[in-house]
Amino acid sequence: MSEKHESHVKQYTSYALGAFGHDAFYATLSTYLMLFITSQLFDTANKGFNSHMILMITNMMMIIRIIEIVFDPMIGGLIDNTDTKWGKFKPWLMTGATISAIMLVVIFTNLGGLTTSNPTMYLVAFGIAYVILDVFYSFKDISFWSMLPALSVDEKVRARFGTVGRLGSTIGAQAVPIVIFPLIVFFSHVFSGTSGSTKTRAGWLGFAVVIGLVSFLGALATTLGTKEKKSLIRQNTEKVGVIDIFKALGKNDQLMWLALSYFLFALGYVVTNSLLAYYFTYVLGQSGKFTFAGWIMAILGVISVSLFPTIVAKVHRKAIYTGGILMMVIGYILFLFAGHNLLAVMVAVAVFFFPYPMIFLAALMTITDSVEYGQWKNGTRNESVTLSVRPLIDKLAGAVANGVVGLAAVHSGMIGNASPSSISAHQLMNFKTYMFYGPVVLIIVAALVYYFKVKLTEDKHKEIVDELETKLKAEQAEKNDD
Template identity: 60%
Template sequence: MKKYMSFALGAFGHDAFYNTLSLYFVMFVTSQLFTTNDAGFNSRMIGYVTLLMTIIRVAEIMFDPMIGGAVDNTKTRWGKFKPWLLAGTIIASLMLILIFTDFGGLALSKPMLYLVLFGIAFLILDIFYSFSDIALWSMLPALSMDSKERTKFGTFSRFGSTLGAQSVIIVIVPLVTLFSGMFGAKQGEQNSMGWLGYAIVIGLLASLGAIFLARNVKEDKNLIRENVEHTRFRDVFRVIGSNDQLMWLALSYFLFAFSYVINNSLLLYYFRYVLGHAEAYSYIGIITCVLGVVSVASFPSLAEKISRKYVYIGGIGLMFLGFILFAFAGQNLFLALLAASIIFFPYPMIFLSTLMTISDLVEYGQLKSGKRNEAVTLSVRPLIDKLAGAFSNGIVGLVAIGAGMTGNVKPSDISASGLIQFKTFMFYIPMILLVISAFIFFKKITLTEKKHDDVVRALRQKLGDNSAE
């Protein structure tokens, strides 16, 4: 239980960090950083920042499998995951705090210099967050060979990450408003110092969670894990490409993740610029925290009864219904909250289905290729999440500009065409992506829990025969 809870606490801070970066940094840029009287300057700078973020994240993402290879090839007395988890989280947290500033006024006084410095800081953040992300989730197959035991670890980790991600939704508006008031803002208003104070809180949460996890969780030692031949960096992509199940799962999960993240990234804009009730956004966090606990707790029994495959597909079906309801919610706050709740409820279960399947693909790939690649295999899931987040950051900035949802404009200022454009990206495109994702998973993913047990038995027999010789 101590291991389970430690993993949950580490994941709590980790996902609070991820949601802050993926969902709310662009809101800081559009609502606080560039709000001069020169609308043209504001739009250009917002576009440059979001474009720079997208380019850096997409470019860095291509190195994620190599980061996984570096983690796999690490040998220390603390194991191969903990050093990267700690160093990555702490450095990334420092950079997160830095980007939630105007770099000493350079954003307005010397905008080109600001862009250069921001690009360097964001690149450092992205690289070290990748190390911590891959190290954290790659630990799962290193903790047990048994699918059921992995499901317990995965369930507790997702419990923590769900609370971390959704707690951000609850606290972001109150915390930013609180810190803003401490630094001169009028009651109920926000300023840049409020956002900085919030970023400092998130950086501390992520760092303390990583430290607690590293102190209490140890890797499992067994014949299958010890019988490992290191993968050379030049072979990393070949290892991923040769795992057919991993490739199909990656495609399906990317479509799902992109549809969810883009909707979630635009959610605060919806509450602020469509409903005109930014303060009601905190209700989403409260509702989804409760639903997240129920969803995660339901996963083990559902997976046992109907298998992970149908949890994944059924969850997407439920999300699709939520999107339909949301698309017609208009300015009805109750319907918007209900629709957002329906969309969120299956998300933790879909994530766990993906995570557990990828964990089992470590042994599948080992039996197929003769090499065990824990971090390389598990790096695919964070890679996909970051790729989805990168595209989402770029799109959200453009959608906000195109729909006129910047600065302190009111819902009545949004044009009909701007609202249609906004809804297209928030609802209709994600719905199409969800359908394609479910179809690919249904047709192409064949590694069930039972087949994984067969793979592990085959590996034990193979390695036992080799040892006997």
């Protein structure tokens, strides 16, 4: 094995490990925190109090994330303007990983009983903790994915980094539904002395500690195992101010169209995915079987990501993005006919989830290529600023989705110690509207926007890179002559 090949294998592995921990954290924060809040955090005998507090927390999380995303491009600008001996990304990656892991553990507690002893103080303290978590998670998220164009400008090598990164993130995200209930039950036994499948707050806290540690160790692996590549194109980077950051984004029309499409898609997907645990718990009444759904998604996720390089080489990103959404629509239809049949539900989960990692990769590679597109069009290269758009969209979609999930849980009667027998036909219809009907409209519109408005294909990107290299080499030769 050549030294160069060994170096690439080490970097691919390190990047995949970072993505594993990163998406395990994201899945916990975006999907399962709401389940903890609605099922465990507020479970008093006063259902009116429970519903009120759940909606207050839900609205607070949504407002905080929507306000905070305005600062994401500025975070990207700060990262772009960073220059240390460890590079521009790694210091922020480790800082963000450390603080966000600590704050994740904090928000998976009742803050010393404040939920009942002083609910107002709890809301204030939770809000502060959540803001700190969200800001430093943004530093970690943006710096991690912004490394992608810095690891290589070669389309094939970049695609491999994107693929192994997505492979790691897929396994990390889908490991959470596999281990979440077994871990919570285990820690409930250890810390609360329970038996059977009983879940306690202490069990949830133990689960949060595990996820925080996995996220930190993944970031450490990426920091120690990857290396930024220097190139003539990357040297064409200028420090920019706040106004210039937003100008750079606004002038990148391909990035903006992709952002709109991906937001609609991500919102639809996250709402459905977040409500899946509720479906197993409150509709099927088989929360223990949710682990099998996690295994299905993990296995299919690995297959889906592994197939991406082969499929994208044959049919290109546009066909993967729009065709994958069509397959997800079929999954929604299967869900509607599955009812309480566990096997049919598992088939629907498989069809719905299988194309998701490929769609994500198609969007990620398009955003990554828009770094050079923006450089070609505007004359300035903005790596972290451009790549901050994808985390920004995921956070915005997650924020809105959290609000939707909170409303869905309350309007469908799926809070506290509710059971399938306590859910009325009207409440079940409400739930299906939130989980299926709304999201399917969103992802169909997302496919139409991508198909008709996104023109940045693989061939177009190659032309842009060749033109940039020729132009910059000529400028460099002119400077040397002078």
